[in-house]
Every structure is written in structure tokens, then in C-alpha cells.
Amino acid sequence: MRSAARRTVAVACALVLVQPAAFPTPAPARGRYDWPLAPRPAVVRAFDPPAQRWLAGHRGVDLGAAGDAAVISAGAGTVRFAGTVAGRPTVAVLHPDGIATTYEPVRAVVRAGETVSRGQVLGYLDAGHPGCTVAACLHWGARRGSDRTATYLNPLALVGALRVRLKPVGAWPDQARG
Template identity: 40%
Template sequence: MLHHLALPRFILPLLLLLPAIASTAAPSQSDERGIRAGWEWPLAPRPAVVRTFDPPERPWLSGHRGVDLRATPGQEVRAPASGIVSFVGRVVDRDVVTIDHGNGLRSSFEPVESGLPRGAAVTAGQAVGRVAPTPQHCPEGCLHWGVRETGDGAGPRGTDYVDPLRLVADTRPSVLLPWRDP
């Protein structure tokens, strides 16, 4: 019963355009498969997943807060999305590079040797370093990629890990549809 609404004539066309405007204004939104626009695999060619995301039930428990991707020492590591390098350095016994993507997500990679300085702007696909050898984590060679939600200031920042594969691949379960004869 739209005829009962007393809206100016120009409002209805604007309301019809709103979804199209919103989809172009938010480049970091996910598509119907959950893949984020502008995100790429950090290794080329697309690597095999050696170990999947297995977060703990509680933040203080042990778990695997990222994915391990098959890689060889010396292989180039690329930024999965544009951002600012927020950390480059050693954590315990591994070299780490962290990129703040500015859209509520922060990627960390280890072991990665990098000459980039903190504060460097990077674009999606740009080299950020090279895989360093670490027989302790993956004897056959791998890159650990973790992604944290940096929060909006309402709660603890950087404590919620997300599955990086959801940003670059369709990880929804396969569904078999009923067979239909033509």
C-alpha cells in the first residue's frame, strides 16, 4: 500500500538505487561465496593447504590460529590485500610480517624475511618478503598465514582470529542437489 505513504517523488528512485550504491561503496565486502573483494592468495601459484584453521574454544587455549600453506624457502610472499606494514621483526624464533589492511583485518605471515619498514604502504599482490626456512614448524616447508579482526574499539583489539581461506576461497560445504531428469 505505497499510495498511502506521503513521500516526495524523488525518494522512491533513490531507494531503488541504494543497493547498487552500497555495493560499490564497500570494496571489502564479501561476495555470495564469502570471498572478500580485492583479496588474493599470498603465494603463487595457489598453494596447497598443509594445515587448516583450528581455533581454540577459548582465547587462552592452544590451537592453530591460521593456515599453513605449502611453500619453499626463498619463495616470494605477497600482500593478500592492500594495507600498511604494521610489524616486521622477530617473534620468539621466527621472522614475522604483519599488514594492517585498514578494513578491520590484519594479516600476519611467518616465517618471512622482509626488508620493508614499518609503515610501508603495500598493494594487493606486492612482494612483502620471502619464506624463511623453519624446520620446527613445517619440516617440508610452509608459510603460516593468520588473520585477526582488529575490532572497532568496543572490545579487545586483535584477539579474534578468522579463517584466512574464507577471504580467498569458497569454503562453504558442498551440497548435492536432487537429480532431475530432463
């Protein structure tokens, strides 16, 4: 009995994360996290981390909203910080999975050490975020690890708002060779 020869075509692919432009993302929230503003905001400026941790970059996303909009906790956790950083009112929440989310500029109604639930109001958005092209922007960040070893994450991944596409690295083969 003869077995049929199998042909395998190997194609190298690159993983490409596509950032949403300045429009609301249609993907629904998934898992333990949700958007920090309601209704779902437009992404005004995308995540653009630096090549090295000490270089300049945009370590979060800017979400467009109205001034004084309620800013809500993206997930359950403990308020790690509520105060001023570099002259801007900021709130940071540490979540049970080790991810810390940050929100600025936000006038806090919570205090450090307070336990918060997903969707709980953390404070109210101040207008005047540098580089914001709409009425007001919430700079929303996410990171894993301690202050000195933190890995910055794209917070849009927390809510399932990144589209992942595989693109070929080389040319597609015309036919399989066996």
C-alpha cells in the same frame, strides 16, 4: 473460491565449513584479497582455533611452498609490524577493512608504516616452520580487532577457498503435515 492449502516442511540445518585437505583449492580468489604465494599453494595444515582465546590452537593455515619463495601481501594495507616474534621473522599488514593478516617465517623487505598494495612482495619465506611436512611452510593468519580483543579468522575465507555445506541436524520428515 477456495485457496489451495500450503504445506511447509521445516528442516533444521547445521552450517558446516569444510577445510580443504593438503591440495590446491580450485576456488578462484575473490574480492579484495588474494593468495600470499604464487602459484596458489597447497594447504598443509588447516585453521584450528582454540575454544578459548588463551588456549593452544592453530590460529591460521600453513601453506606449502619452496624455501625462499616470495611472500606477497594478500591485500592492500599498511605494514603494522616487520620483525621477530618468538624467534621467528614475521610480517603483519593492517588492511582498510580492519582485518590484519600475518605471515611467518618471512624475511621482510618492507618496514613498519610502509603502505603496500595487493600482490606486493613483503619478503621471502624461510624454511623450518615447526610442524611443516614439506620443504617450507608459510603460516598465514588473519584477525579482526586489537591485540587484546582479537577475533581470529580463517584466512582461507578471505580468498573464497572455504566450501560451505548445509547438513540436516535431524531426520528428514517423510511427508509434510498440514
